[in-house]
Amino acid sequence: MTANIHERGARGLSVPRFVSNDLGGKIGLALLAVILLVAVLGPELAPNDSNAFVGIPGQGPGGSSPLGLDFLGRDVLSRVLSGGRSTLLLGGAATLLIYAVGVPIGLAAGYATSALDPLLMRTVDVFLSIPALLVMLLFVTAFGGGRGILVLAVVVVLFPGVARIVRAATSEVATTGYVDAAAARGETAPAILRREILPNIMSPLVADLGIRFGWSIILIASVNFLGLGLKPPTSDWGLMISENRDIISINPVALVAPAIVLALLIIAVNLLGDAYVRQLDRSGAQR
């Protein structure tokens, strides 16, 4: 992977190429597209209001509700269709912020020859030294389980990984001739980082994107599942699985349906990420 860090061409890896050359990538993209469509259009397509009580709690699939009703008698299909937006929006927002925090810290640590590097990296080490879910739970204990807090907690848990990757790639690129040349031209450190270094460390960053997005979704969904995140009556896939646990023997579809959508989303993200890494390996091997 390290070989690609120096490749300007690696940046030109077009999305279609790593998808079209790869069966896993194709399946991943198709799955992700379907789930995105469901998340965006789902609330409009939902036959019922996601919070309307339409029948007997726990009623099995049939008639106007193909997935049956949940523990309060709400339509499971409508709730699954409405539950995607918050999952994808929170996961997406967290991922963006993870990079907004992790990339500058990694760049600074990788390029700095001062005391900044060990200081930043030891701080990162501390965040990496306890289980991710434990950090999430501590955040929720401290600030409650609102949307902003969930996103913030995920950022704290996942930015250290990005900072590490960026730092490693940066310190490698920082010793190359074109960076020395830019420094000799008298360019400032921020300009060098933005124009010379950042474009050349994109491959490992993009390869990591899928993992971070998947983890963001999993961590938020896990806290919601534990009943410590978003509050009812929000229709959220993680929350739906836990709140319907008591009716598992009556209408298991109320749990299985959100579990399957969530599983497909994670699998899609992972397949795409793996396809990108495979493409990097291939283009690295050709040279």
Added chain:
Amino acid sequence: MGNPSLSPAGVPTSPHQGSSSHPVLWFVLRRTATGIATLFVISILIFLATNVLPGNAAEVILGRNANPTQVRALEAKLDLNRSPVSQYFTWLGGLIHGSFGRSAVAEAQHRPDSAISATLASPLGNSLVLALLTAAILIPMTLLFGLLAGIHAGRKLDHAISLPSLVTGGLPEFVMATLLIFVFFNVLDVLPPVALLDPGESALSHPDALVLPVVTLLAAAIGAGIRQVRAGMVEVLKADYVDFARLNGVDERRVLIRYALRNALAPSVQIIAQNLQYLVGGIIIVESVFAFPGIGTYLVNAVTTRDVAEVQAAAMLLAGLYIGINVVADLIVVLLVPRLRTGLT
């Protein structure tokens, strides 16, 4: 690509002055000290997180309409009326002596068992049973399947091992658990959907209840480990000494066992450590899914009821275990793999 898991955190890359006589001893001391320092920082973070809310724990527990005398009495009992710094050091002092303080909820309800050390023992024991049982299956399976996939890299057996573990490894535990419950409870009706135990009952007295929690943890953890072991084996099989052994006419089985296996297994200490570390975090959610009365369920309940002392105790235990596993693994690697010691002198 190198194998990043081979070099433990903290192994100095440059010669270290003042340690030339006992480099290994120096490393052991340094690594242990780093672990303790990290745990100290974590203890501050845990204390801050559990005390940051402006609302008073006593009020939260007694309810908004509690009369002020009651609130003040509970505050005094739990030392909540002193400064945060003083509270922190009292708590830390207690931790060092093995005392986790008293549960605020239990105090408010006048339960006799308000000492956390007493209520923590049973969930901790249950969690250990779950985690050790999982580890006893997980570790040999990871090594076996990883090595097999590595030896047969790119062939059918490799795909048969790698593909399923790739899919299951990515899923959140509660999703995996839900799907397993659906298959084994709803469809096949052979296993219970929860792992409830009576108070004081050993987790081992209900082996059928342990099956799904263990399988969930296995499914979640095994993929990453297999991938690492496989990558290690693939790399070793490309090494010059394996080629030379083959060119010298050494029997293929002997090449695998004498030359490849030994070197491929060297990073396994780190992989085992990662598996154990995963379990420390993984049990939190898996226990909750199956209502298994372990330390994870204890923690989640404590967060739900906002029982500060209980959250602190469970969080410190889990964090301590996590860091401890990391330190021990680093030490074992340096003691086992002589090659790394040269980096220490």
